[in-house]
Amino acid sequence: MSEEGPIEQRFSVEWRFPVHFSDGIFDVANPLLASLATGSPSRAMVFVDGNVARANADLIRSIFEYFATHGAKFLLVAPPVLVEGGERVKDGLANVEDFARRMLEAHLDRQAYAIIVGGGAVLDAVGLAAALVHRGLRVIRVPTTVLAQNDAGVGVKNGVNDRGSKNALGTFAPPFAVLNDFSFLRTLPDPHWRSGIAEAWKVAIIRDAEFFEFLCEHAGKLWNRDEPAMRRLVRRCAELHLEHIRENGDPFEMGSARPLDFGHWSAHKLERNSVFRIPHGEAVAAGVLLDSLYASLAGSFAVRDALRTAEGLRRCGFVFPIEEMQRRDPAGRLLILEGLADFQEHLGGELTVTLPDGLGRRMEVHALDERLIEAALARLAELAC
Ligand SMILES: NC(=O)c1ccc[n+]([C@@H]2O[C@H](COP(=O)([O-])OP(=O)(O)OC[C@H]3O[C@@H](n4cnc5c(N)ncnc54)[C@H](O)[C@@H]3O)[C@@H](O)[C@H]2O)c1
Numbered sequence: 285m286s287e288e289g290p291i292e293q294r295f296s297v298e299w300r301f302p303v304h305f306s307d308g309i310f311d312v313a314n315p316l317l318a319s320l321a322t323g324s325p326s327r328a329m330v331f332v333d334g335n336v337a338r339a340n341a342d343l344i345r346s347i348f349e350y351f352a353t354h355g356a357k358f359l360l361v362a363p364p365v366l367v368e369g370g371e372r373v374k375d376g377l378a379n380v381e382d383f384a385r386r387m388l389e390a391h392l393d394r395q396a397y398a399i400i401v402g403g404g405a406v407l408d409a410v411g412l413a414a415a416l417v418h419r420g421l422r423v424i425r426v427p428t429t430v431l432a433q434n435d436a437g438v439g440v441k442n443g444v445n446d447r448g449s450k451n452a453l454g455t456f457a458p459p460f461a462v463l464n465d466f467s468f469l470r471t472l473p474d475p476h477w478r479s480g481i482a483e484a485w486k487v488a489i490i491r492d493a494e495f496f497e498f499l500c501e502h503a504g505k506l507w508n509r510d511e512p513a514m515r516r517l518v519r520r521c522a523e524l525h526l527e528h529i530r531e532n533g534d535p536f537e538m539g540s541a542r543p544l545d546f547g548h549w550s551a552h553k554l555e556r557n558s559v560f561r562i563p564h565g566e567a568v569a570a571g572v573l574l575d576s577l578y579a580s581l582a583g584s585f586a587v588r589d590a591l592r593t594a595e596g597l598r599r600c601g602f603v604f605p606i607e608e609m610q611r612r613d614p615a616g617r618l619l620i621l622e623g624l625a626d627f628q629e630h631l632g633g634e635l636t637v638t639l640p641d642g643l644g645r646r647m648e649v650h651a652l653d654e655r656l657i658e659a660a661l662a663r664l665a666e667l668a669c
């Protein structure tokens with residue numbers, strides 16, 4: 285029997301969670317949420333994005349009523365906690381600590397549920413707290429923005445910003461379930477309605493040519509807040525996102541590639557340089573278009589499809605922040621180029637940028653040609669006029 289050499293530890297854990305699509309999940313007549321409880325009853329606490337509560341005057345009352353009616357399934361251990369909505373809730377760990385403290389004070393254990401109702405920022409911050417308490421509570425996400433329903437809320441991560449760095453602190457923590465309730469989207473301000481549309485273009489270009497056609501065809505309707513078109517967009521985009529996480533072989537992003545961040549290296553930089561004045565969706569629309577034009581100049585994406593992307597995004601209501609994109613340092617170098625280094629640093633390893641390789645397909649490159657970025661940006665500026 286050898287007593288030298290390492291013992292190799294090896295095991296795998298299967299993750300599964302449902303993503304439901306519903307309307308009015310806190311209507312007492314809707315059994316969906318109650319059907320998820322496994323205890324008799326299960327302890328639960330609800331965190332609600334303050335802006336969602338403000339825009340839906342009856343929400344808190346409905347939540348109380350729902351839990352009173354379904355008391356055999358869920359025991360609401362504290363009144364719903366209102367949480368500041370938007371990116372500020374992700375400013376460092378202070379809020380996370382506060383949420384974690386409330387969860388501990390309410391004696392949530394590992395079989396208990398943190399139900400989080402809100403935009404991607406609230407899901408991220410409260411989700412991080414729930415992942416830390418007892419090393420992980422059961423999280424039911426109820427995303428209330430287009431972006432959260434088709435992207436942020438259906439993934440496996442949480443996180444907050446720190447020292448100016450986006451999502452610098454966070455964990456991989458798949459949820460127990462996701463409940464996409466379309467009725468919440470009705471109260472979204474226009475810029476947030478659009479935000480998630482940019483992610484749909486992103487994923488269509490690199491994964492689904494047919495979905496790209498759908499977006500081109502329905503761009504005007506989407507801008508006009510057409511509900512059937514938006515329902516299809518949310519569902520298909522969420523499906524592609526989930527499929528990607530399931531099938532890409534790297535759900536917890538151990539490698540240096542992050543295909544779902546197509547178009548995001550410049551987008552993140554634009555958001556930060558504008559101190560978040562440019563909303564994520566607008567930054568992503570610009571970043572996706574920039575990289576599509578780059579790919580068309582580099583020969584991996586048809587010029588026609590890059591032009592259709594520009595036209596489609598414009599018809600969805602996106603305005604490209606050209607001035608911000610063209611800002612340069614004193615040496616004349618584009619400021620957005622720093623986004624490439626940030627992007628690499630976040631993941632570690634070799635720089636890996638995803639670009640379209642024909643419509644609906646993708647490829648990874650490990651360097652971008654600055655002259656081509658300049659040319660793509662010049663093209664983008666012409667198209668934006
Ligand atoms: N964890 C992930 O995998 C992941 C992926 C992508 C993005 N994100 C994160 O998601 C965040 C962006 O999320 P977002 O686009 O949902 O923005 P957001 O959470 O900032 O929400 C946008 C605004 O709308 C308000 N709001 C939310 N729902 C509303 C509703 N139904 N009616 C009225 N107002 C409402 C919010 O309070 C906020 O002011 C970013 O912090 C980003 O880093 C996370």
Ligand SMILES: [Zn+2]
Binds near residue numbers: 564568
């Ligand atoms: Zn994004």
